[in-house]
Amino acid sequence: MTERIGLYPGSFDPITNGHTDIIRRSLKVVDKLIVGIAVNMNKSGFFNPEERLQIVEEDIKSIGLADKIEVHSFEGLLMHYATNVGASIIIRGLRAVSDFEYEFQMTGMNARLKPDIETVFLMSSENQHFISSQLVKEIFKFKGDISSFVSANVLKNMKKKLSDN
Numbered sequence: 001m002t003e004r005i006g007l008y009p010g011s012f013d014p015i016t017n018g019h020t021d022i023i024r025r026s027l028k029v030v031d032k033l034i035v036g037i038a039v040n041m042n043k044s045g046f047f048n049p050e051e052r053l054q055i056v057e058e059d060i061k062s063i064g065l066a067d068k069i070e071v072h073s074f075e076g077l078l079m080h081y082a083t084n085v086g087a088s089i090i091i092r093g094l095r096a097v098s099d100f101e102y103e104f105q106m107t108g109m110n111a112r113l114k115p116d117i118e119t120v121f122l123m124s125s126e127n128q129h130f131i132s133s134q135l136v137k138e139i140f141k142f143k144g145d146i147s148s149f150v151s152a153n154v155l156k157n158m159k160k161k162l163s164d165n
């Protein structure tokens, strides 16, 4: 049987416990997962793409899933990248109804571009469904406690980034 390759794309700025939950559970759907960190030249993030890649790799290693998961960054269209890496499934997490419209639109346009690649949605686990990278950064900026939203590794790297700048 051919190996089913999934691609989980996102900004991962930073990776949260919500992302890790989706990564872990997506291995029930695919044999191998590629976590694709989208590089957007017009958007400067908290972490640069190289830092995000390293942090995601470290987090995946620490949950013991490194043998089934590869982490890469990509530029340009998701569907071109998915084709290049042989992915037949795009994995996306759905947190709330508010995610739906954006995801619906993106999935429809991606399907038009590449009809043989399916997007599969996993609902966030009930204890993770409110977590967003955007809000994690905001809470961190105002010195709130983000330790239940991200790994200790992410927290350490965010503190380091702050003290380096």
Ligand code: PNS
Residues within 6 Å of the ligand: 009, 010, 011, 012, 038, 076, 077, 078, 079, 105, 106, 107, 109, 110
């Ligand atoms: O975690 P995010 O920020 O919601 O991820 C969005 C992402 C990276 C999946 C999306 O912006 C994307 O696919 N970017 C690559 C460029 C692309 O293919 N754009 C057309 C989408 S229809």
